[in-house]
Amino acid sequence: xxxxxxxxxxxxxxxxxxxxxxxxxxxxxxxxxxxxxxxxxxxxxxxxxxxxxxxxxxxxxxxxxxxxxxxxxxxxxxx
Amino acid sequence: xxxxxxxxxxxxxxxxxxxxxxxxxxxxxxxxxxxxxxxxxxxxxxxxxxxxxxxxxxxxxxxxxxxxxxx
Amino acid sequence: xxxxxxxxxxxxxxxxxxxxxxxxxxxxxxxxxxxxxxxxxxxxxxxxxxxxxxxxxxxxxxxxxxxxxxxxxxxxxxxxxxxxxxxxxxxxxxxxxxxxxxxxxxxxxxxxxxxxxxxxxxxxxxxxxxxxxxxxxxxxxxxxxxxxxxxxxxxxxxxxxxxxxxxxxxxxxxxxxxxxxxxxxxxxxxxxxxxxxxxxxxxxxxxxxxxxxxxxxxxxxxxxxxxxxxxxxxxxxxxxxxxxxxxxxxxxxxxxxxxxxxxxxx
Numbered sequence: 001x002x003x004x005x006x007x008x009x010x011x012x013x014x015x016x017x018x019x020x021x022x023x024x025x026x027x028x029x030x031x032x033x034x035x036x037x038x039x040x041x042x043x044x045x046x047x048x049x050x051x052x053x054x055x056x057x058x059x060x061x062x063x064x065x066x067x068x069x070x071x072x073x074x075x076x077x078x079x
Numbered sequence: 080x081x082x083x084x085x086x087x088x089x090x091x092x093x094x095x096x097x098x099x100x101x102x103x104x105x106x107x108x109x110x111x112x113x114x115x116x117x118x119x120x121x122x123x124x125x126x127x128x129x130x131x132x133x134x135x136x137x138x139x140x141x142x143x144x145x146x147x148x149x150x
Numbered sequence: 151x152x153x154x155x156x157x158x159x160x161x162x163x164x165x166x167x168x169x170x171x172x173x174x175x176x177x178x179x180x181x182x183x184x185x186x187x188x189x190x191x192x193x194x195x196x197x198x199x200x201x202x203x204x205x206x207x208x209x210x211x212x213x214x215x216x217x218x219x220x221x222x223x224x225x226x227x228x229x230x231x232x233x234x235x236x237x238x239x240x241x242x243x244x245x246x247x248x249x250x251x252x253x254x255x256x257x258x259x260x261x262x263x264x265x266x267x268x269x270x271x272x273x274x275x276x277x278x279x280x281x282x283x284x285x286x287x288x289x290x291x292x293x294x295x296x297x298x299x300x301x302x303x304x305x306x307x308x309x310x311x312x313x314x315x316x317x318x319x320x321x322x323x324x325x326x327x328x329x330x331x332x333x334x335x336x337x338x339x340x341x342x343x344x345x346x347x348x349x350x351x352x353x354x355x356x357x358x359x360x361x362x363x364x365x366x367x368x369x370x371x372x373x374x375x376x377x378x379x380x381x382x383x384x385x386x387x388x389x390x391x392x393x394x395x396x397x398x399x400x401x402x403x404x405x406x407x408x409x410x411x412x413x414x415x416x
Contacts, residue, residue, distance in 0.1 A: 049094060050149040057101055057141040064105050065137060068113065072130050092236050092409070099406065100328070103336055107328035136324075143321045147310050 012070035019066025026059040097148035101141075108140025109133050165361050168353045174274065174346075193272045196258040204254070229253050233401045237409040245408060248289075252282065253401035256341065260393035263349055264386055271393070274345040276338065279400075283338035286404045294411035306414040337403050344396050348389045355381040 034052040038045055116132025119125075176188045207222035215223050229250050234242035256273065263271030273279050294303040307329050308322040355378050362368075362375030 049097075053097055053101075053149045054145060056098065057105070057144055060101055061105055061137045061141055064102070064109060065133065068109060068133055072133065092406075095236075095402075096406065096410070099403065103328040103332040104324060106336075107332050108324045110332070111323050111327055139320055140324055140328075142317075143313075143324055146313050 015070060016066055019069065020063055023059050023063035023066070026062075027056065030055045030059060093148070097144065100148075101144050104140040104144045105137055106140075108136035108138075108143070110136070112136030112139065165358070165366075168350070168357055170346075170350065173350065173353055176270075188270055189272050189275050189278070192262050192268055192270055193259065193278060195268075196255060196262060196272060200251070200254045200258055204250075225254065226250055229401060233398070233405050237402070237405040238412070239409070241409075241412055245405070249401050249405055252286075252404055253397055256282070256400050257394065257397035260345060260397055261390070263345065263352070263393060264390055271345040271349050273341050273396075274349050276342045279338040279341040282400070283334050286337065286407060287334040290407040290411050293408060297412055298414050302414075303411075333407070337400070337407075341396050341400050344392055348385075348392055351385055352382060352389060355379075355385060 030052060034048055034055075037048045041048075112135045113129060113133040116128035116130070116135075119128040119132075178184050178186050179188065179191060180186055203218065204222060207219045211219060226246070230242060230246060233253065234246055234249050238245055256279075259272040259278065262268050263274070291303075294307075297303075298306055304326075308325045309318055310325070313321065358378030359375050359382055360378075362371040362378065367375075
C-alpha cells in the first residue's frame with residue numbers, strides 16, 4: 001500500500017499546536033462571557049473587568065508555557 | 080490627572096491597555112527568569128532551574144499585570 | 151509566471167504541500183537586480199496607490215463630499231473615531247496624519263494578498279512590518295523622553311505605583327523588557343505572522359483544488375479537490391476580514407504606544 005499522506009518537519013510544532021487549543025477555547029470563553037456579563041450588568045464593570053483580567057492572565061500563561069515546553073523537554077527526550 | 084483618569088471614556092482605554100500588556104509582560108517575565116535559570120543550569124551543570132525560572136517568571140509577570148491594572 | 155512555477159513545483163505522482171521556500175522566496179523580476187522582487191514592487195505600488203487616492207480625495211476638499219472624497223472620508227472617520235480618539239483624547243487631531251497613513255498603507259499591503267493577479271500580502275515578509283514598527287518605536291521613545299523627561303520616562307515605565315516596595319526589585323526588569331523589546335517585537339510579528347499564515351493557508355487549499363481537479367483527476371481524488379476549492383473560497387472571505395482587522399490593530403497599537411508616551415499612566 002502506498003503512502004497516502006505524510007508529515008515531515010519538527011514534532012514540537014505539532015505539540016505547540018495541540019497546546020494552543022485549550023487556551024484558545026479558554027480565552028474565547030473568558031471574553032465572551034465577560035462581555036455578556038458587562039452587557040447584563042454595566043454597573044458591575046469594575047469587578048467583572050478585574051476578574052476577566054485575572055482569568056486572561058492565567059489562561060495566557062498556559063499558552064506561553066506551551067510555547068517553551070519543547071525547550072524544557074529537549075534534554076530529556078531525544079538527547 | 081486623577082480626575083481625568085476616572086472619567087468613563089477612559090475606561091475603555093485602560094481596559095485595552097491592560098489586555099494588550101498581558102502577553103508581553105508574561106513573555107518578558109518568562110524570558111528574564113527563564114534566561115537566568117538557563118544560565119544557572121549551564122553554570123552548575125544541572126537542568127532544574129530553567130523550568131523553575133520559566134514558571135516563576137510567568138507568575139511574576141501575571142502578578143505585575145494584575146496589581147497594575149486590576150484595582 | 152511566479153504563480154505558474156509554484157503550481158508546477160511538485161514533480162512526480164504525489165501531492166506535495168507548498169513549502170514556505172517556494173511561496174515566499176521569489177526570484178527577482180528583472181534578472182540581475184537581486185533586490186527588486188515581487189513584494190518590493192507591490193509595496194511601491196501600494197504606496198503610490200495610497201498617495202494617489204488620498205491626493206485625489208483631499209487635494210481640493212469640498213464642504214459637501216462627493217465621489218472619491220466621500221469614500222476616503224469614511225475611512226478617515228473610522229480611524230479618527232475608533233483608533234485615535236479612544237487612545238489619544240484631545241491630541242487625536244495632531245496624530246491623524248500618521249495614523250491614517252499607517253492604517254491605509256497596511257490595509258492596502260494586506261489586501262494585495264487577495265487581489266487576483268498580484269496575490270501576495272506584502273506584510274508576509276517580516277522586513278516590511280518591522281520597519282513600520284521600528285518607526286513607531288522610535289517615535290514612542292522620543293515622545294516619552296520629550297514629555298516625561300529622560301529619567302522620568304524610565305521611572306514611570308519601570309516603577310508603576312501601587313505595588314509593595316521589595317517586589318520592585320523583581321518586577322522592574324520585567325517591565326523594562328516588556329516595554330522596550332517585547333512590545334515592538336510583537337507589534338511587528340503579529341501582523342507578519344497573520345499574513346504569512348493566511349497566505350500559506352490560501353496557497354495550500356488552492357493547490358489542493360488545482361492538483362486533484364486538473365493535474366490528477368481521479369474518481370477518488372475529485373471530492374478532495376472540490377473540498378479544496380470550496381475551502382479556498384471560504385477562507386478568502388475570512389482572509390479579507392483578517393487583513394482588515396490586522397491593519398486596524400496595527401494602527402490601534404501605534405496610537406496606544408503614542409498615547410502612553412504622551413500621558414504617563416496614572
